Amino acid sequence: xxxxxxxxxxxxxxxxxxxxxxxxxxxxxxxxxxxxxxxxxxxxxxxxxxxxxxxxxxxxxxxxxxxxxxxxxxxxxxxxxxxxxxxxxxxxxxxxxxxxxxxxxxxxxxxxxxxxxxxxxxxxxxxxxxxxxxxxxxxxxxxxxxxxxxxxxxxxxxxxxxxxxxxxxxxxxxxxxxxxxxxxxxxxxxxxxxxxxxxxxxxxxxxxxxxxxxxxxxxxxxxxxxxxxxxxxxxxxxxxxxxxxxxxxxxxxxxxxxxxxxxxxxxxxxxxxxxxxxxxxxxxxxxxxxxxxxxx
Numbered sequence: 001x002x003x004x005x006x007x008x009x010x011x012x013x014x015x016x017x018x019x020x021x022x023x024x025x026x027x028x029x030x031x032x033x034x035x036x037x038x039x040x041x042x043x044x045x046x047x048x049x050x051x052x053x054x055x056x057x058x059x060x061x062x063x064x065x066x067x068x069x070x071x072x073x074x075x076x077x078x079x080x081x082x083x084x085x086x087x088x089x090x091x092x093x094x095x096x097x098x099x100x101x102x103x104x105x106x107x108x109x110x111x112x113x114x115x116x117x118x119x120x121x122x123x124x125x126x127x128x129x130x131x132x133x134x135x136x137x138x139x140x141x142x143x144x145x146x147x148x149x150x151x152x153x154x155x156x157x158x159x160x161x162x163x164x165x166x167x168x169x170x171x172x173x174x175x176x177x178x179x180x181x182x183x184x185x186x187x188x189x190x191x192x193x194x195x196x197x198x199x200x201x202x203x204x205x206x207x208x209x210x211x212x213x214x215x216x217x218x219x220x221x222x223x224x225x226x227x228x229x230x231x232x233x234x235x236x237x238x239x240x241x242x243x244x245x246x247x248x249x250x251x252x253x254x255x256x257x258x259x260x261x262x263x264x265x266x267x268x269x270x271x272x273x274x275x276x277x278x279x280x281x282x283x284x285x286x287x288x289x290x291x292x293x294x295x296x
Contacts, residue, residue: 043117046261047107047237051077051087060089060255066105068112072241074102075255083130083191083256084279091239091253096246104146104240107260109153118153118233119200119262125150125234126261128195128276132254135189139167140248147186148196149238152227158238159226161196161211169194169218171211176224180209184218193257195276200234202227215277217269 053064054077061071078090093103109118119125127148139145144162151158157174163186164170171180186192192214199208207226211218227233237260259276267277 044262045114045116046263047114047116047259049107049258050085051082051089051256052085054087056087060105063113065089066239067108067114070106070108070111070236072099072102072105074099075105075240078254081132081254083132083254088132088254088256091255093243093247093251095249097243098246099243100241103243104238104255106239106241107237109151109235116260118235120233121201121227121230123200123234123262124264125198125200126195126259126265126274126276127197127237128193128260129239129258130191130193130256130279131186132191132256133186133188134251134253137167137188137251137253138248139163139165141165141243141245143244144170144172145244146238146240146242148194149241150196150198150234151236151238152232153235154232155228157228159196159198159209159234160238161194169211169213171196171209171219171221173209173221173224173226175226175228178221178224180211180219180221182211182218184213184216186213191256193278197273197275198226198234200226202230202232210273212269212275215267215269215275217271217273220273 049065051060051064054060056077056079058077059071059073060066060075060077061068074092075089077087079087082088091103093099107114144164147161147163149158149160152175160172162170162172167185169182169184195212197210201207202225204225205223207224208222209226210220239255257279265274265276267275269275
């Protein structure tokens with residue numbers, strides 16, 4: 001067997017160039033796929049607030065509570081009615097008061113301790129909370145009561161879950177000035193979890209808005225845009241915040257185990273839609289309700 005011929009400098013240069021081109025062909029598509037990811041996917045986040053580490057009687061903000069600066073003065077860490085653990089947040093509202101700055105709380109875009117980022121065109125957002133309204137809770141209002149809201153920025157438009165004066169669950173989009181009714185009501189005298197999902201898109205037919213009660217889908221809309229334009233995004237998250245026309249009486253309710261995420265959850269509902277779902281109920285698909293409403 002003859003000896004292998006030594007490689008010339010020119011041959012080694014050509015081989016090196018060929019290897020670099022091959023590596024570039026392999027790596028470039030991967031880099032491009034990362035670079036073209038929507039910001040909402042590239043900066044995915046999860047917020048959890050179980051109110052466990054706060055000081056009793058203090059405003060329910062900071063670690064395990066609402067954002068620093070997003071707490072409201074009459075919503076405090078409390079240990080009389082937790083859903084899980086030993087604490088929850090007690091939200092008090094005065095008779096005749098609309099509750100702004102007092103009732104509920106906010107997760108403020110970019111604020112401590114969560115520092116969550118905006119969710120833009122093509123992004124997805126899931127937002128769930130547990131809430132307990134007492135059996136004598138009075139829903140009386142001339143219009144609607146804000147329960148859960150997502151701010152669309154820039155501007156002040158919100159996509160919301162509301163309550164009507166009968167305690168019924170109502171969706172609302174200020175992006176398209178549209179209500180989405182249901183035949184399902186909030187429960188009294190028991191813990192329940194309420195969840196909303198938004199697929200953010202400015203094109204009709206590309207946006208999605210859904211809501212669940214205890215893991216059962218109560219309405220969905222898949223025809224209306226959920227952003228005014230492709231340059232808008234979802235930013236702040238609200239719990240309560242305003243009782244239009246004021247609460248009819250002094251009353252308190254409780255909030256616990258809030259979770260919001262832009263990561264796709266593992267759980268699904270009976271229709272196959274991804275959702276956060278119940279604590280400890282991952283993978284359990286509830287029975288499809290006869291009360292499901294598909295909003296026009």
